[in-house]
Every structure is written in structure tokens, then in C-alpha cells.
Amino acid sequence: ETGVTQSPTHLIKTRGQQVTLRCSSQSGHNTVSWYQQALGQGPQFIFQYYREEENGRGNFPPRFSGLQFPNYSSELNVNALELDDSALYLCASSLQGSREQFFGPGTRLTVL
Amino acid sequence: DAKTTQPPSMDCAEGRAANLPCNHSTISGNEYVYWYRQIHSQGPQYIIHGLKNNETNEMASLIITEDRKSSTLILPHATLRDTAVYYCIVHGSSNTGKLIFGQGTTLQVKP
Numbered sequence: 001e002t003g004v005t006q007s008p009t010h011l012i013k014t015r016g017q018q019v020t021l022r023c024s025s026q027s028g029h030n031t032v033s034w035y036q037q038a039l040g041q042g043p044q045f046i047f048q049y050y051r052e053e054e055n056g057r058g059n060f061p062p063r064f065s066g067l068q069f070p071n072y073s074s075e076l077n078v079n080a081l082e083l084d085d086s087a088l089y090l091c092a093s094s095l096q097g098s099r100e101q102f103f104g105p106g107t108r109l110t111v112l
Numbered sequence: 113d114a115k116t117t118q119p120p121s122m123d124c125a126e127g128r129a130a131n132l133p134c135n136h137s138t139i140s141g142n143e144y145v146y147w148y149r150q151i152h153s154q155g156p157q158y159i160i161h162g163l164k165n166n167e168t169n170e171m172a173s174l175i176i177t178e179d180r181k182s183s184t185l186i187l188p189h190a191t192l193r194d195t196a197v198y199y200c201i202v203h204g205s206s207n208t209g210k211l212i213f214g215q216g217t218t219l220q221v222k223p
Contacts, residue, residue: 004155033209042199042213043156056210090155094209099144101209103155 004093004104012110013081021076021107023091031055032074033101034066035090043090049074050096078109086111116200121218124194130187132217134200137181143204145176146211147185149196156199156213159185190221 005024013019025032031050035043045058049068063079072093078085088108092101117135124130136145147159160167160174162183167174173186187194199216 031209033211035211035213042197042216043211045210045212048209058210092155092209092211099146099161099203100158101211103157105153105155 004091004102006089006091006104006107008107009105010108010110012112014112015081015083017081017111018077018079019081019109021078021089021091021109023074023076023093023104025072025074025093026102029093029095029102030072031094031096031098032068032072033092033094034074034076035092036060036085037088037090037106038084039087046076081111083111085109115212116202116214118198118200118214118217120215121220123220123222124187124190126192126221126223127189130190130194130219130221132185132187132198132200132219133182134184135182136200136202139180139202140204143202145174145180145183146201146203147172147174148199148201148211148213149194150199150216151193151196159198161203190219192221192223195219195221 007022033048034046037043047057048055052068065077067075088106090106092103094101146161148156150156162174176183197216
């Protein structure tokens with residue numbers, strides 16, 4: 001059974017640029033959630049995808065967007081990057097209705 | 113969303129039980145208590161969850177008070193590898209995947 005994987009592991013961008021982060025769900029999982037974790041803070045929920053549609057969103061602006069593909073993998077896109085977007089971005093997969101989420105190792109994004 | 117309160121840090125001697133408290137006084141009747149932990153530079157890891165009965169698995173035990181306003185996560189024999197940030201989360205079925213993480217408790221297991 002393959003766990004949740006994320007790519008890339010590290011990324012450096014400059015203000016105003018756009019970034020795409022990728023996540024592969026654990027085998028059989030149909031739901032993907034994305035979280036942002038600033039240094040020294042707990043993860044903050046960005047949004048969740050189920051059946052290729054957004055199924056819940058946290059307090060993040062529209063420049064944070066996502067996609068889920070038929071194989072349940074997912075992308076997080078962030079436009080017009082700001083310095084405060086520097087964080088660890090975590091992806092978590094689960095089965096819809098399950099109470100346990102499985103997290104990937106995260107992508108460390110640095111915005112200069 | 114119900115909120116939780118945890119001590120910011122705790123120490124525990126290796127081999128001893130680690131008891132991590134959590135207050136969730138505004139928990140609703142259909143909300144579960146979840147515990148996750150995050151070891152440095154890794155994604156959070158699910159530990160255990162419960163509604164009102166005490167729960168035990170291979171990692172830990174969860175003790176929930178009768179009024180459900182607080183709970184304790186017990187690691188029966190802490191090892192150095194248990195050093196991590198432990199998050200107590202209250203989550204209901206209507207919240208989709210939205211886990212609300214607080215600051216958590218940093219547990220330092222010492223030799």
C-alpha cells in the first residue's frame with residue numbers, strides 16, 4: 001500500500017509568481033484535503049476535494065485553487081504569491097466518511 | 113467549531129507513561145475527539161479518536177471524561193521517538209475534512 005506522496009519537497013519562488021503543488025493519494029482514497037502550516041503553527045485547512053469537486057473551504061482567498069483528477073490525485077495552485085505564503089503545504093487523503101486522514105510529508109514553499 | 117486547549121509543552125522520562133491533557137468544554141454531542149501528532153519535518157500522523165467511551169489501540173489510550181469536556185491521551189511507555197507535537201482536535205461529521213489544529217502540546221521525551 002503506497003502512502004500519500006507530495007512533490008516537490010522544496011520550492012523557492014518570488015513574489016507575484018504562481019506555483020503548483022502536487023499530491024498523490026493513498027491507494028483507494030477518494031478525498032483529498034490541503035493544509036497550510038506556517039512555522040511554529042498548527043496546520044490550517046485550505047480546502048477539500050471529493051469526486052473532483054471542492055467540498056469545503058477554509059478562510060483562504062480565491063488565489064488558492066485546486067484540482068482533483070479521476071485517479072484522485074490533486075493539485076494546489078497559488079497565484080500572485082505573497083511573502084506570507086511561505087509555509088509547509090500538507091496534503092491529506094481519506095475515504096469519504098472515514099474519520100482518519102493520512103498526511104503526506106509536505107512541500108516546503110519559500111517566497112522571496 | 114469547538115475549540116481545544118492544551119498545555120504548550122510537557123516533558124516525560126523515557127519508559128514512563130506520558131499523559132497529555134486536552135480541554136474541549138464546548139464540544140457538541142456529535143463531535144469526536146481526535147489526536148494527531150507531528151514529528152519534526154513530517155506530516156501529522158493519526159493516533160486515535162473517540163466519542164464518549166475510552167479507546168485503546170496499539171499506539172495509545174484515550175480517556176474521555178463523562179461530561180466530555182476534557183480528555184487525556186496516554187502513551188503507556190514513552191520512547192524518544194514519541195517526541196513530537198501532539199494535537200487534540202474536535203471534529204464533527206458535518207465538518208467534511210476540515211480538521212482544526214490548535215498549537216498542540218510539544219512533548220519532549222528525555223532519556
